Amino acid sequence: MSIQWFPGHMAKARREVSEKLKFVDIVFELIDARLPLSSRNPMLDQIVQQKPRLILLNKADLADPNQTNLWVNYFREQGYPVLALTAKSDKSVKQIIPASKKVLAEKIARDNERGIKPRAIRAMVLGIPNVGKSTLLNHLAGKKVASTGNRPGVTKGQQWLRFGSQLELLDTPGILWPKFEDPAVGKKLALTGAIKDDLLHLDDLALYELEMFSRFYPEQLKERYKLTEDDLFKELPELLMLISEKRGFRDDYERASEMLILELRQGKLGRYTLDRFEELSE
Structure with missing residues (x-):
């Protein structure tokens, strides 16, 4: 979409x-x-x-x-x-x-x-x-x-x-373009705060964040949320549930999603790049 x-x-x-x-x-x-x-x-x-x-x-x-x-x-x-x-x-x-x-x-x-x-x-x-x-x-x-x-x-x-x-x-004021044809572009911009949070569901953003860090920065993810190597092989919703439990949020996945996004923006997950050069041809 x-x-x-x-x-x-x-x-x-x-x-x-x-x-x-x-x-x-x-x-x-x-x-x-x-x-x-x-x-x-x-x-x-x-x-x-x-x-x-x-x-x-x-x-x-x-x-x-x-x-x-x-x-x-x-x-x-x-x-x-x-x-x-x-x-x-x-x-x-x-x-x-x-x-x-x-x-x-x-x-x-x-x-x-x-x-x-x-x-x-x-x-x-x-x-x-x-x-x-x-x-x-x-x-x-x-x-x-x-x-x-x-x-x-x-x-x-x-x-x-x-x-x-x-x-x-x-x-000059920041100028966006009328429509993001690629949903991933919208997610990346939302994660870094370039567009308003209410344009996308927070849980979708948090799942995308987990997907990117599991692929490209697994050690940073493991260290921040005390995860094991096996944890990273879980389905993304399961991984979100696990992090929610570890933080004491139980089944409050919206709160866990907010926390994940906030900590990313605060730099608590370390340095990262979401646009990967090796995927440029795609």
């Missing part, structure tokens, strides 16, 4: 982004390093068109580092400049301006030849909800200039923000 979710403010934001593109030199496409494909808006190519772009794989500190390296190489092979970063890290954020100048090297050279005085790079930040746009902006500025929150829809409008003499950023 496909998931449809396209609030009116997102349709408006898409129109405004298209109108404002002419004022920027480069687009920063911010995506979640745990979901390098699922957190990319497929409408973005149509919106951005030929505007220079820098892909920022944010939340790299939460993602599986081996998978992140594979995805960075993949995007580079596709012709995209890309950085893996953590928006809260000075070292990560300081890479953005040099990387932007590299992308815009030809334009900067042309301006120099024409005698055009150098000015700040004007960039637009685009991405779906909850990929860390506001956190990135605040860290660049060294103070709170944008609202943050671990939920979708925090940024409601567009605003220009200046960072020193080298960078001006146009912040």
Whole structure:
């Protein structure tokens, strides 16, 4: 079953982004390093068109580092400049301006030849909800200039923000696409908090979480919930029941599902990547 979710403010934001593109030199496409494909808006190519772009794989500190390296190489092979970063890290954020100048090297050279005085790079930040746009902006500025929150829809409008003499950023609300044709994409986005929880059943999300961790991060699952190797071979509903019992929830599977999802988001299951590079061809 496909998931449809396209609030009116997102349709408006898409129109405004298209109108404002002419004022920027480069687009920063911010995506979640745990979901390098699922957190990319497929409408973005149509919106951005030929505007220079820098892909920022944010939340790299939460993602599986081996998978992140594979995805960075993949995007580079596709012709995209890309950085893996953590928006809260000075070292990560300081890479953005040099990387932007590299992308815009030809334009900067042309301006120099024409005698055009150098000015700040004007960039637009685009991405779906909850990929860390506001956190990135605040860290660049060294103070709170944008609202943050671990939920979708925090940024409601567009605003220009200046960072020193080298960078001006146009912040935008997160823009999702009208429908998720692949149910797995919706589950991944819901697990990481990019779409509202009430769009999917919590037990379905928890079962999907258990499926992914049983396949790719079994040791993390075993350690967190005191499971044995044999436990991981149980059917997923049985495994959810077992974890529910171990946590003292008895047959309150909804409460157990909430706990599983919350602990995933809090990082208590360790680093993970749900978009697997080895499954890219599928």
